[in-house]
Amino acid sequence: MRILEKEVLIENKDARITRLDIESPLIAAKARAGQFVVLMAKAEGERIPLTVVGVDKARGSITLIFQELGFTTKLLGTLKEGDELFSLVGPLGHATEIKNYGKVILVGGGVGIAEIYPVAKALKSAGNHVTSILGARSKDLLILESELKAVSDQLHITTDDGSYGRKGFVIDALKRLLLAKTSLRATEGSEAISKQEIASSLASLGTRNDRYDLVYAVGPIPMMKAVSNMTKEFNVKTVVSLNALMVDGTGMCGCCRVTVGGKVKFSCIDGPEFDGHVVDWEELNKRSKIYCKQEGHICKLGLSWKKHP
């Protein structure tokens, strides 16, 4: 549970994204793409889930990448190389089903890019044609570009402010790809796709080679929701990895429950990946905000705590 290496990937006024390599030979030996760990930074800390971004079996370590959003990730960000986590368990959740699907699109938004990386890597080595779409607010918030480039046949980058790649959102890039094989082209900047566009797009998809077989998306809830809504129209199987709130991460508490296809599932043991087309996004979004108030309170205190340790 010792931090072997720490690298601040992004640091500016808007965000701080950090990579930690943590010693854990047992988790490193078992973790597969798509799985997560639950950790506690300190004895009095919260238990939080984080996706395993990479493993180094030889060194016996796992890589975690996180953005400092709430109190606990901020606290985690204060730890230094050589520090020990109070607790670390995993690998939890189901691993991604890795096989040759054919043509796949991976969509990563913000720090979600870190989470699609191990999946992209595994899908690529399973023989898939991999297209990755990375989205960030601006160029200086984009992570893992070269890593993703190395495991993708095609790479598309979008930034909200247009400082890098194409200006816009991942959803725009996705739409272009899904429509690309048709005579129609997406109207730049248009939010909705007309029924006609889709109908002609689908009609023109003659052979299997003409279409994408899987979309895999990780990012903020609104992004995953938008991706899933779009791919549903195009009838492309879509897997999302949910970031529900958790406590134990082993199915014991039900904090992470989510409605999928009308059934209640626990993200920790039934997921974290689900069919994006049948996730109740509105419920997930509301549940993800349950502790916003407390989070604001402890974060305020946290700043003073940093000044007077």
Add this chain to the structure above:
Amino acid sequence: MEKAPIKPQEKEASVRINGFDEVVSCYRQEEALKEAERCIQCKNPTCIEGCPVGIDIKKFIFQIAEKDYKGAYFTIKEKNNFPSICGRVCPAEYQCRKTCVFTKKGAAFASEKAINIHFLERFVGDWGMKNDSGHMTQDTRHMIRGKKVAVVGSGPAGLCFAGELARKGIKVVIFEALHKTGGVLRYGIPPFRLPSDVLDFEINYLKELGVEIIPSFIVGKMKTLDELFKDGFSAVFLGLGAGTPSFMNIPGENLCNIYSANEFLTRANLMSAYKFPEYHTPINIGKNVVVIGGGNTAMDAARAALRIQKIKKLVPSVSIFYRRTQDEMPARRLEIEHAREEGINFRFLVQPVEFAGNKDGYVEKIKCLRCELGEPDSSGRRRPVPIKESEFNTTCDLAIVAVGLKANRLLTKEVPGLKVDKWGDIIVNKETMETSLKNVYAGGDIVGGEGTVIEAMGMAKKAAQALISRFSSR
């Protein structure tokens, strides 16, 4: 002349609801002596039959009366390694006190007059703690050397199993998934019923016996059972617990501020969320809390919620909704009494059918049906029958669902060949507690569904005895 039963001292309800401190005090010496003297030392004591681990109750009560507390301590320890835990949490009115000669035959639970065996057991256990008699002289004549056994889960079953083996000189390693030991004793039972230091003392006793405990270790994920055997463990005991909370499967159950009792209690007890922000785990509380269920977990959740309301300077308002009546409640009578004293409101014969929320997705209301009692069901309790068109709504801004637990399949589904029943409980040989896999034993809630702490210990003990005799016969 008949002597009145002695009640131990308790903290005033108005005082105790301000925090999570223990409610019931230990008998003082004179109280214990008086209560012990009420025992008529039956020629054929029936109380012992009611104890899942067969403590020689008659003997230890006699020893108390003789002021031989050390003797009493060892009498209990012979059968039960955790008197201070069991003395606090055993539902004695359904066990030893129910079979006490002072209880009327056929009664649903013990009469008031039945000897307060659990309070006496606690007196003895706490005496042992105070006098540091934890380390019992070991009978070194029949030690089994050179064996190493793995225990999965540090709840009541795992702890008991480990203790039994360690006393025989067998090396035991307990693997616990959470970051603290004790299982349900830690995350489920609040400190006002079972203080952490008591649990720590009893667990430390195991460490003194040489038991190694590894927290934050998930068997099945970090190592498979096969790998444990390859690492040199001769046998494995699975004390996984019941693990996964059940919900009612009614509309609106995933609204914000609807908790499973497991989650609410885990946040409060294991993560000390009631001390937020000193501890970083948050917990929400409402102005009108409704707890659904009639077991000990429901009582614990309700009482914890009430305390958190007090801590957050709210006017306490917690109701327990149960679909039968008080008589059918599976909770310990003492917990029901304590909950009432603390101002928890009970609403019987009501069954929630739907939750409604506000625009932000937080629960606002519960819709319920009134019930009446029908014919007895398989549990022998009268079945609640909803009355048509008896719907009513209740305001509720936080609900806690305490309607039971199911087997957690996190580990069992990772073990090829391990047979489970349709509920996911592990199937064992009832005599030995051995599973469908050789040298893999199981006990506690993962075998018996939802049982009591002492029932889990009873199963663990049986498994330990079977394994010890297997080792001895080689």
